[in-house]
Amino acid sequence: MFLDLLRRRNPGLLAAAANLHDSGDLPANCYALDLDTVAANAAAIRAEADRHGLSVYAMTKQVGRNPDFCRTVRDAGITEAVGVDLQCALADRRGGLGIGHLGHLVQIPRHEAAVAAALAPAYWTVFNDAKAAEAAAASAAAGREQALLARIAAPGDRFYRGHEGGWPAEEIVAVAHRLDALDGARFAGVTSFPTQLFDPAAGRVVPTPNLGTLRAAAVALRAAGWSHVEINAPGTTSAAILAMLAEAGVTQVEPGHGLTGTTPWHAVTDLVEEPAVLYVSEVSHLWDGRAYVFGGGLYVDPVLGLGGTRALIVPRGGGLDDAYLVDVEMPAPEAIDYYAMADVTAAPGVAPGDTVLFGFRPQAFVTRALTAGVTGVRSGAPAVAGVYAADGSAPIGLDDIDAGDGPGTGNQAARSAGRA
Template sequence: MFIDILIEKNPKLIQTALSLHTNGTIMPDSYIIDVDIFKENAELIKAESDKHNINLYYMTKQIGRNPYLAKILEDLGYSGAVAVDFKETEVLMKNNLKLGNTGHLVQIPSKMIGKVLKYGTEIMTVYSFEKACEISEEAEKLGIIQDIMFRILDEKSSIYPGQEAGVDLCDLEDITKKILTLKNVRINGLTSFPCFLYNETNNTIEKTENIGVILKAYNILKEKFNIKVKELNLPSSTCIENIKMIKENEGTHGEPGHALTGTTPFHVNRKAVEKPAYVYVSEISHNFRGKSYFFAGGHYRRSHMKNVLTGSSYENLTKVNTEDFDPNNIDYYLGLSKEQKIGDTVLGCFRTQFFVTRSDIILVEGIQSGKPQIIGRYTALGERIEV
């Protein structure tokens, strides 16, 4: 999906990845992250958000919950992490990182709430009165008042399968009345997902109907309950291209994830500012019935992978079409349209979510200065690999 953009905007990453594989430093099924470009992207996104007074919660699931990269973001002034599931929350806490928004897209389990509140989280997204009760009970034990945020939806809202959850707009007044009886939580935010999506036809990022629902909920809370929430969190596709749009739609927060590696769907567009910061590395395993197969493990069913580069030197790298892969199967191998030389390097750049893969994550600094150095090897779930 991003191979041509990678060739154009970050050829040094290609050269480095090829070298690290051909000399045996890294094995197939690895993602190499160009830490310098990652940081450059993060700085540019932060500068744009500062210009429009938008706060940023960084997202780590796409980069394998990686604590080293998360620390870079915090040092740059990002407000903290949006922990989209409770296992990511655990990794962040283990590495002493800031929790910004927890509970969205996945709620914090009942028996974990006390641990998270004791550690500290800026705000916690809730889907129900019952979850708010649990949070209030644990907050009371700690002697604190915890800010909470509704994920708000209506019958027209966009919802992805596996993410069916939230407070229906028609139920907002009822749940608000109930929560106002709780002493140790404070309604202080509204969010939804997705609030922006890439329109491939127009090559633009556009707002979804979910934003309108958030603004309706904001007015209900303000006019009927005198609650003026501080946070209107408008996530999805957060990047330099749409930060101004967040502000124009009365948002206060964004949640960059793929933009940090220059790989949102919008980044097939050459005018996108952020550069590709990762490449997938594999190797031709074998040929079979006129096609070639490479070691896999890093496949993501929404990858939109169409082609890869393969070869043994930078000068002889060839772009080869990939075969469609049925996501009902395990990606032991992925196929190429024609035979290649066994042992050659395979390089891909496509949409992914590291945390749902079996891949190793290799962090490399110094690529852009011509002095590449591996500074860490991690699992796709953020655990450091000792070599």
């Protein structure tokens, strides 16, 4: 689905990725990020958020918390991130982003609360009194007062299976009083997820009941004396929905796929954000009319369903005009994605080493893929800014391996003697 969008709206990224893989600058099993387009997307979201007075926290898990992506988003005006878990927040900090929000979706384990407090997050979501006490105690020990968001839920709210949790919404006033009474913390507002989702029938993003729950909680809190209530409303965020969220009283938004133009709405409508990510692979070998393509990052976000997948196979030394558009059999969701299998019965020129380009909605952080930012796509001078592992760290490469130090070689001893 997003391959067609890339071919129409950002063919320069496809061409750049093919050339950079062919030259050896982009490895296989790698998400390539068009940093020029990411910057434009982030700037568009920032401008629309400013128009409505919204705080913006970038979600970076989808692209493996890539540091060059983080710096690009920061320089475009979105200076803080939301850490989906503590590891995400730490990677975002290393990438140059402040921490605007953590604890949602994933709560902070009790022995790691001190690490979380050291990040000085602007907001910290808690699901219950025990977690609130841990956050408050860690913050007090760090000499600061932590603004807490309460995760709430009401009957009829929608949650992905495994994402449930929080206080009953009807108890929010009592919860706010308890959080305010904690040494090292104060109550700041409410949150839930997802507060809006793409509706295929409507062809657009619409609010879920969760957003109404947050609005009702804010009304109750204001009636009880809270003059300002933060409403954090994540889910399918792009510039196109910010006016609706602001009208609903939302104060904080968290774009993730909006930064790469890969929300479900982008798949069917040309929104202001353009597609900025693709997956690079390579033909490993041929067998029975199929090209076996290296995997490792073939996790297609199931939000859009498990429909058919296509890819472009670009011959070595060739360009997009020489590419074959082929159907691909993806690994079963329960299988390890060592390979995908491309039908090349109508593509007789395909050979091992050819570049393979996919366009799908990624969640790089749950894969073993690499990520790489690419600069200069729009200017026609593409270059790889850096290659990173799916957790945002630098991957181990040949420069990190001392090939002569195997057991019994004696090379290390010889070099040590030479340095003596």
